[in-house]
Amino acid sequence: MPMPDTDTSSPKYLRDKYAIVGVGETTYTRGSGVTTRALGTWAVRNAIEDAGLKASDVDGMLSYQSGDSTFSTFIAGDLGLRLNFYMDVFGGGSSTEALVGMAMGLIEAGMCRTVAIFRAMNGFSQVRIGGTGARAAAPIMGDALHGRTYGWQSAGQMFAPTFMRHMHDYGTKPEQVAHVKHFHSCHASNNPKAFYKKRYSVDEVLNSRIICKPLHLLDCCVETDNGTAIIVTSAERARNLRQHPVLIRGVVGRCSKPRTDMHYQTGPISTVAGHYAKDILWPNSGVGPEDIDLTGSYDAFTFTTMLQLEDYGFCKKGEGGDYVSNGTIKLGGKRPNNTSGGHLCEGYTHGVNMVVENVRQLRHDVDDYCPIGPDGKRQHTYDYREGGCRQVKNAELSANLGWANPGTGSAMVMRRG
Amino acid sequence: MAIQATYLDMPLAIDDLDVENLAYFKHCAAHDFRLQRCTKCNLLRYPPTTACPWCMNPKSDWVPVEAKGAVHSYTEVHHAIQPAFKAHTPYLVLLVDLDTQKGKPTKDEALRVMGNLTTPDGKLAPADMVRKVGIGTRMRMVFADAGPGIAIPHWTIDEAAQQPAKPWRYPQE
Numbered sequence: 017m018p019m020p021d022t023d024t025s026s027p028k029y030l031r032d033k034y035a036i037v038g039v040g041e042t043t044y045t046r047g048s049g050v051t052t053r054a055l056g057t058w059a060v061r062n063a064i065e066d067a068g069l070k071a072s073d074v075d076g077m078l079s080y081q082s083g084d085s086t087f088s089t090f091i092a093g094d095l096g097l098r099l100n101f102y103m104d105v106f107g108g109g110s111s112t113e114a115l116v117g118m119a120m121g122l123i124e125a126g127m128c129r130t131v132a133i134f135r136a137m138n139g140f141s142q143v144r145i146g147g148t149g150a151r152a153a154a155p156i157m158g159d160a161l162h163g164r165t166y167g168w169q170s171a172g173q174m175f176a177p178t179f180m181r182h183m184h185d186y187g188t189k190p191e192q193v194a195h196v197k198h199f200h201s202c203h204a205s206n207n208p209k210a211f212y213k214k215r216y217s218v219d220e221v222l223n224s225r226i227i228c229k230p231l232h233l234l235d236c237c238v239e240t241d242n243g244t245a246i247i248v249t250s251a252e253r254a255r256n257l258r259q260h261p262v263l264i265r266g267v268v269g270r271c272s273k274p275r276t277d278m279h280y281q282t283g284p285i286s287t288v289a290g291h292y293a294k295d296i297l298w299p300n301s302g303v304g305p306e307d308i309d310l311t312g313s314y315d316a317f318t319f320t321t322m323l324q325l326e327d328y329g330f331c332k333k334g335e336g337g338d339y340v341s342n343g344t345i346k347l348g349g350k351r352p353n354n355t356s357g358g359h360l361c362e363g364y365t366h367g368v369n370m371v372v373e374n375v376r377q378l379r380h381d382v383d384d385y386c387p388i389g390p391d392g393k394r395q396h397t398y399d400y401r402e403g404g405c406r407q408v409k410n411a412e413l414s415a416n417l418g419w420a421n422p423g424t425g426s427a428m429v430m431r432r433g
Numbered sequence: 434m435a436i437q438a439t440y441l442d443m444p445l446a447i448d449d450l451d452v453e454n455l456a457y458f459k460h461c462a463a464h465d466f467r468l469q470r471c472t473k474c475n476l477l478r479y480p481p482t483t484a485c486p487w488c489m490n491p492k493s494d495w496v497p498v499e500a501k502g503a504v505h506s507y508t509e510v511h512h513a514i515q516p517a518f519k520a521h522t523p524y525l526v527l528l529v530d531l532d533t534q535k536g537k538p539t540k541d542e543a544l545r546v547m548g549n550l551t552t553p554d555g556k557l558a559p560a561d562m563v564r565k566v567g568i569g570t571r572m573r574m575v576f577a578d579a580g581p582g583i584a585i586p587h588w589t590i591d592e593a594a595q596q597p598a599k600p601w602r603y604p605q606e
C-alpha cells in the first residue's frame with residue numbers, strides 16, 4: 017500500500033508546545049560527601065516533586081557528562097522509574113539546552129511523554145572541573161598532543177586566545193569584563209543557595225592574581241559538587257501541574273563554528289558559535305534579542321558571558337565590553353544576566369542551574385530572601401540591595417546561552433505561560 | 434611504530450593506529466616541519482586529521498612547509514594546571530599564523546600552529562623573553578627533542594625578521 021504524502025500542513029515550529037514543569041537541585045557545595053549517583057537521584061526526585069508529578073509519570077531520561085557522573089539507568093532504578101527512553105551523552109556546557117530540544121523531539125515523535133534531564137557532578141571533590149588532579153596526570157595522546165603538550169589543557173587556557181584576540185580586535189578592556197563578576201556577585205548576595213555570596217568590586221577582580229592572561233582568579237567560575245535536574249513535558253500536560261507553566265519558545269543545540277574542536281583554525285577567533293546559533297534561535301523562537309527580559313549567558317568565565325551576549329545580537333559585534341559594564345545586565349538593569357550568581361558564584365553545574373534560575377524567574381517565584389506570604393509564595397520587594405530580592409519584575413521572556421567552548425554553543429528561549 | 438616518550442616529565446604516547454600523528458612527529462624528530470597537503474584541492478591543513486576539511490578527500494601527502502609566521506593570539510599562564518609546567522611559569526602558549534597559506538581559502542583563515550615560546554634551543558622561555566612577545570611578533574619554529582621518533586615543535590623569536598614596533602600585549606603585566 018502506498019504511503020500518504022508527507023503532511024506539509026503541520027506547523028514548522030514547536031513554539032509554546034512544550035514546557036519545563038519541574039526543577040530540582042542539591043546543595044551547591046564543596047565536599048558533597050556522597051556519590052554522583054546520590055546527587056543525580058536527589059536532584060531528579062526534587063524536580064519531580066517540584067512539578068507535582070509521580071514517579072510513574074516520568075518515562076524519559078537524558079543526562080550528560082564527561083566520564084565523571086552516573087548513568088540514567090541507576091538514577092531511574094533508584095527512584096523506581098520505568099523508562100520508555102533514556103540516553104546519556106558526552107559533553108559539558110552546551111548540553112542543557114540541546115537536551116531540552118532532544119526531549120521535545122522525543123515527545124513529539126511519540127517515544128515518551130515526560131522527560132527528566134539531569135547533570136550530577138562532584139566537580140570539586142572528585143573529577144575537578146578545572147582540570148587539576150587525575151586529568152592533568154593522564155598520558156598525552158591523539159589530539160591532545162597538539163594542546164596539553166604545550167600546557168594548554170584547562171578550559172581557561174584553551175579559551176584564552178579567543179578572549180585575548182577579542183581585546184586586540186575591539187579594544188575590550190579588562191575592567192569592562194570584570195563587571196560581569198561584580199554584577200553576578202551582587203546577584204549571588206541575594207541567593208541563599210549561592211556557594212559564594214560575597215559582593216566583589218571591579219577593582220577586587222582586577223587585583224586578584226592572574227591565572228592565565230586575560231583571566232584573573234575572579235574571572236573564573238567556582239568548582240562545586242551538585243546535582244541539578246529539569247522536567248520537560250507537553251504544554252497541555254503542564255497546565256494541570258503544580259507550577260505556573262514555563263513554555264519553551266525555541267531551541268538551538270550544539271551549534272558549531274567550522275571545524276568545531278579546531279575552531280581556532282578558521283574565521284575570526286574572536287567570534288564564537290553564537291554567531292551561527294542566533295540564526296536558528298531567534299527564528300525558532302519568533303522573538304529577537306530586544307524582546308528578552310533576562311538572560312542566562314554561561315559564565316564559566318566573565319569573558320564567555322560577554323562573547324555570547326555579543327554574538328547572539330544583544331549588542332553590536334565588538335561592543336560586548338560596553339554591554340556587560342553599562343548596567344544592562346545587573347538586577348534592576350534593562351536585561352539582567354545570571355540573576356542567581358551563575359557559575360561564577362552560585363555553583364558550577366555545566367549550565368543546568370542557569371535554566372533552573374530562569375524557570376523560577378518566569379514563575380515569578382525565585383527563591384531569594386523576600387518573606388513568604390500566607391499563600392506560600394514569596395512577596396517580592398524588588399529591592400536588590402544585599403540580602404534582598406532578586407526577582408526580575410514582570411519577567412516574561414528569557415534566553416539561556418550555553419557554552420561548551422568558543423566553537424560550540426546551545427541556546428533556548430522560554431516564556432511565562 | 435608506536436611511540437612512548439617523556440617530555441617535561443609528561444608521558445606522551447602515540448599508538449600504531451594513529452598513523453597521522455606518527456607521521457607528523459616522525460618528521461618533527463628530524464627537525465623537518467611537514468603538514469598534510471590534500472591530493473585533490475592542494476590545501477594544507479593543521480593539526481593532523483583524517484580528511485581534508487575543504488573537500489573531504491581522505492588522501493594527503495606530507496610536504497615540507499616553511500615554519501615562519503606571526504603571533505595571532507596567545508595566553509600567558511601564571512597558574513599552571515599540569516604539574517610539569519609549575520616550574521616554568523609564566524609561560525606563553527602561542528597560536529602562530531603561518532605565512533604559508535595565510536588568508537586561504539577564505540580571508541580569515543590561516544594555518545594556526547600551537548607552540549610554547551622557547552629559547553632558540555627549544556627550552557621554555559625565561560620571564561624576560563616572555564614579556565617581549567605579543568600579537569604580531571614574528572616567530573620561527575624550533576624543535577625540542579623528546580626521544581626516538583619524536584620532537585615537539587615550538588616557537589622562538591625570529592631574530593632575522595623585521596619585528597613590529599610594539600606587539601599587542603595584555604595591558605596588565
Ligand SMILES: [Zn+2]
Nearest residue numbers: 471474485488
Ligand atoms: Zn581538499
